[in-house]
Amino acid sequence: MSEALIQIEGLYKVFGRDPASVMPLVHEGRSKDDILAETGHTVGLKNINLTINKGEIFVIMGLSGSGKSTLIRHFNRLIDPTEGVIRVENTDVMQLSPKALESFRRHKMSMVFQRFGLMPHRSVIDNVSYGLSIQGVSKEVRLEKAKTWLETVGLAGYEEQYPSQLSGGQQQRVGLARALCTDAEILLMDEAFSALDPLIRSEMQDQLIELQEKLHKTIIFITHDLDEALRIGDRIAILKDGEMVQQGTPDEILLNPATDYVEAFVKDVNRARALTVETVMKPPSRRITADTIGEALLQMKAIKGDYAYYVTDDGYQGIVTQEALEAAYQPGDVAQQFDEEILEDLTAISPDALLETVIPETLEADYSLPVVDEEGNLKGELSKRSLAQVLGESERRDSVADSPK
Template sequence: MAEALIQVENLYKLFGSNPKKHMSLVHEGKSKDEILAATDHTLGLKNINLSINAGEIFVIMGLSGSGKSTLIRHFNRLIDPTEGVIKVEGTDVMQLGKKELEEFRRHKMSMVFQRFGLLPHKTVLENVAYGLRIQGVAKSEALQRARQWLETVGLAGYEEQFPAQLSGGQQQRVGLARALCTDAEILLMDEAFSALDPLIRSEMQDQLVQLQEKLHKTIIFITHDLDEALRLGDRIAILKDGEVVQQGEPEEILLHPATDYVEAFVRDVNRARALTVETVMKDPAYRITADTISGALQQMKGFDRDYGYIVTDEGYQGTVKAAKLEQAYQADKDADLTDALYEQIEPVEPQAVLETVIPNTLDADYPLPVVDEQGQLAGCLTRGTLAEVLGSEHKPEAGNPKEDKDTKASA
């Protein structure tokens, strides 16, 4: 397994006049409030350990005061830790000298701020080109590249405008273009969309996802909004009082909250919009590989269901009922299976959002086959699974679900 692009090891931050002196209290397990009362020092981060992979969107989320913005400012050393190690591509950032740190910030990481951070006296084009000019790129080249990125984020034609002439969403697009223009490998986004109106915020989220599909940047995204975290994150770390209380893939956090704090976060999330078929589908156990009616019936006798999925070397072909096979058997037991015997059940894709497949799932007599882009049978989606995931307090174990006994339908 490749080494993570960014590694955070045993990171602590204690704010105050003499943090080193009081770190013993932190290691003794004293609470944030106890340390503040005894020392007038504030515990910002406690024993943070993270591995962030190249090309992923890693979301750090938590409520106000949880330490998420403090943490992101450690990656480019806007804040230095009291203890701990931060490695980027194996290099300990804490060991960089002043000149090395300047080069690191200019070339390795870019940042998008909540309040845009644009220079009001410079045009949109000049704002986007600013990072390149700091890097020493010639003005003509910097402006040319800036124009390209403005077009990419949908702001072609706004080059000569000033930030005050733009809407909030447009200003944030300028900030995003400026960060991307430097071609930094790592993008830090601190509550980048939280100051925007809901509709504009949703559009910016969509644009970030679309850009990431092309650019494959390593993005560290800070938010207090779980819906935003679930929509954007490949993985999520949730902070509380400076500690990571859970980290994992979105569906893991949604279906298996590790603490009461996380459970309170996920309680009101619309799972139908947050989960995909792939995260809750079951293994397609009832495969039929025979090519004749008699062979198919023989295989179905080993099932505890009255249906099966026809699968050949070419992939999924259709779903058949036992009753229809038995009728065909009486007519000609040696006949080949044909699509005339298949049920009219539309397969669904693994990446489909649950909300989009609920009607088909409820209308079908049998579990919906889940078929991937290659035409292979990847799983099945049952009404029982939907009821369990969307309507029950019980969280099914992703990847190892129990079979729905109530899904069996009559022929």
């Protein structure tokens, strides 16, 4: 079971001279535009409730002005809420003293900025080790740690360079190494890759995913790009005008958009590149486990199909057809053992594989493809029909939307 690390409850943020005086109007449900026109105050966030689990990448996304950057700045109290509760490991962050808050920011959370935030007059290694110097770590130790993190992000040998000598992608790697160097459990990444060109941005996404597999940090990632959110997020929260309109896993948001706003977001997404086999596969409905040919034929008849997946204690072994069983069956020999030579070899696919990577195999196969995990366990089956349904759903939605009323 996932362990909750950060909990946000009933969070509101109103910008203006007297936010508290405006809160009754907010609670009445008055619109953001009405409140601005009537009071001169801006509602930045409205009734945000979310839980972020330890070790996950939680993506907060939305268009400009949706409140996503305002929200992330509440986690380390760079912005204080007008109302609401912020808990980190059951500690009420709003109750921290100035000294405790300073320690919290130095040791618990690190931030990676959109525009890199590097100090131009400091070398790369001094930029990376800066957070440790603030913590009072000795120079020898902090430089050694900084060197290690630079190697981790692929910048070994750049220690004595200066930010102006680096490309944008390299500068962002320095920013990432600096955030990681403090050993903070939580990384806040505010549009961290949006200033990079598409190719470097994709490489940084790959590196973040690769690092997360090793480090298991809790990462809160802000983006306006749904493709980026779907690619890196374990869960995603979508904001609109300061309100959360949907929260869920990438496949939940992609396959079951909660509002017209979310549906407009997801309609142009390439599903084959965003969804994995696991999100589309069906439970394995055809399975043969018998030790004898006679028992296998009985199981095949119960399946009401002409083929099945043969599974032993060692996992998935291959495909067996009713025709092959009948050809091998010797009447009267009730102890006739199942001979694996009658199996047909059908390559299994991983539940974690992107649909894009298995489309050719699925379309060319005579049978539904078996979905098998790393231990050899049969987890499901992927048919041409299932694949067509999920890839064609967005097209059907578009055709319905465009059809005359």
